[in-house]
Amino acid sequence: MAKITLSNLRHSYYPNPKVPEDYALKEIDLTWDDGGAYALLGPSGCGKTTLLNIISGLLTPSEGRILFDDADVTALPPDQRNIAQVFQFPVIYDTMTVYDNLAFPLRNRGVDEATVTRRVNEIAEMLEVDDMLKRRAAGLSPDNKQKLSMGRGLVRDDVNVVMFDEPLTVIDPHLKWKLRSKLKELHQRVRATMIYVTHDQTEAMTFADQVVVMQDGEIVQIGTPVELFDRPTHTFVGHFIGSPGMNILPCKVRGDQAFFNGQQVLLEGPTNGEGGIVEIGIRPEYVKIGVGDIEAQISKIADVGHHFVVEARVGNTKIKAIVIGEAPEQGATVTLGFRQNQTRLYRDGWIASQAAGVGA
Ligand code: ADP
Ligand code: MG
Numbered sequence: 624m625a626k627i628t629l630s631n632l633r634h635s636y637y638p639n640p641k642v643p644e645d646y647a648l649k650e651i652d653l654t655w656d657d658g659g660a661y662a663l664l665g666p667s668g669c670g671k672t673t674l675l676n677i678i679s680g681l682l683t684p685s686e687g688r689i690l691f692d693d694a695d696v697t698a699l700p701p702d703q704r705n706i707a708q709v710f711q712f713p714v715i716y717d718t719m720t721v722y723d724n725l726a727f728p729l730r731n732r733g734v735d736e737a738t739v740t741r742r743v744n745e746i747a748e749m750l751e752v753d754d755m756l757k758r759r760a761a762g763l764s765p766d767n768k769q770k771l772s773m774g775r776g777l778v779r780d781d782v783n784v785v786m787f788d789e790p791l792t793v794i795d796p797h798l799k800w801k802l803r804s805k806l807k808e809l810h811q812r813v814r815a816t817m818i819y820v821t822h823d824q825t826e827a828m829t830f831a832d833q834v835v836v837m838q839d840g841e842i843v844q845i846g847t848p849v850e851l852f853d854r855p856t857h858t859f860v861g862h863f864i865g866s867p868g869m870n871i872l873p874c875k876v877r878g879d880q881a882f883f884n885g886q887q888v889l890l891e892g893p894t895n896g897e898g899g900i901v902e903i904g905i906r907p908e909y910v911k912i913g914v915g916d917i918e919a920q921i922s923k924i925a926d927v928g929h930h931f932v933v934e935a936r937v938g939n940t941k942i943k944a945i946v947i948g949e950a951p952e953q954g955a956t957v958t959l960g961f962r963q964n965q966t967r968l969y970r971d972g973w974i975a976s977q978a979a980g981v982g983a
Pocket of ligand 1: 674
């Protein structure tokens with residue numbers, strides 16, 4: 624195992640990159656601690672696979688270095704990096720049995736047969752494919768093929784890191800939940816550094832202790848699932864995480880006072896900086912209906928099981944609220960209030976309000 628450091632990484636798929644848009648990865652500085660469970664979360668095209676392929680050595684970055692502990696591995700090919708990578712689609716040998724598929728990464732490295740048997744059985748049991756060890760991989764269901772592919776990534780215990788690139792894409796929805804919790808359990812047993820790549824916030828939040836959120840080739844925030852939910856440092860994170868995401872509302876600011884639709888809204892604390900585009904960020908969980916003094920019309924109500932997602936309009940701005948209990952009526956005129964200690968200010972996308980009691 625090792626700590627992995629990415630230092631001043633940039634990558635472009637073009638031969639002569641000039642403008643920032645030419646870069647699939649803009650400027651990445653990041654350390655993955657030994658033994659951590661990480662998720663790399665971001666929308667399709669933000670650079671997740673590019674980053675993984677640079678760590679595994681399938682791709683050489685245009686600029687920057689990769690260190691495993693203190694050793695510079697930037698120039699090393701994949702087979703000298705001791706990394707296991709699980710891809711979006713199963714990579715297995717169809718003509719081999721399940722057992723031989725799992726044994727392959729070990730035999731390939733000259734591991735003795737007694738150890739091979741022990742490890743294969745362990746992993747097969749964890750992934751619940753132990754009753755199909757003698758079957759040919761070709762006959763497996765897509766779910767079991769992907770489990771086998773994951774098993775091939777997990778079977779070695781000498782790897783620096785195991786990386787999963789959207790591994791549940793091909794898995795049936797009802798099995799996804801099960802495999803996800805399985806992976807979490809596996810991390811606790813195997814204790815290898817794991818990087819789980821996904822565009823799905825639920826997958827990221829359930830698997831990882833630390834979530835790295837990416838947008839357009841850049842890291843926007845690194846934090847625990849709770850930190851990302853509580854205090855998004857960027858409106859992108861606020862909007863991307865949560866169901867529904869954070870309300871981002873246009874506002875005006877004078878001094879430390881914020882005004883939405885001409886009315887003052889109390890922020891959590893003092894603000895930083897000045898100028899720029901300012902917005903209020905408030906999660907639907909903290910928008911209350913029937914309190915406060917912002918007049919709004921109820922425009923939509925969705926029953927999502929244990930609560931309602933209510934959409935209200937203030938002029939042209941839509942505000943979502945989560946309501947537990949009785950929902951208001953469609954079309955009704957109501958008042959809205961924002962819970963003050965959850966009302967954030969963003970300036971040019973970045974958080975610009977301080978939590979109450981923090982700072983000067
Ligand atoms: P993600 O895995 O987050 O969906 P990728 O790392 O695959 O994103 O892609 C990041 C960006 O790089 C995208 O704009 C994508 O179109 C581009 N890209 C990816 N692979 C290549 C390639 N082989 N050649 C040119 N552009 C690529
Ligand atoms: Mg990808």
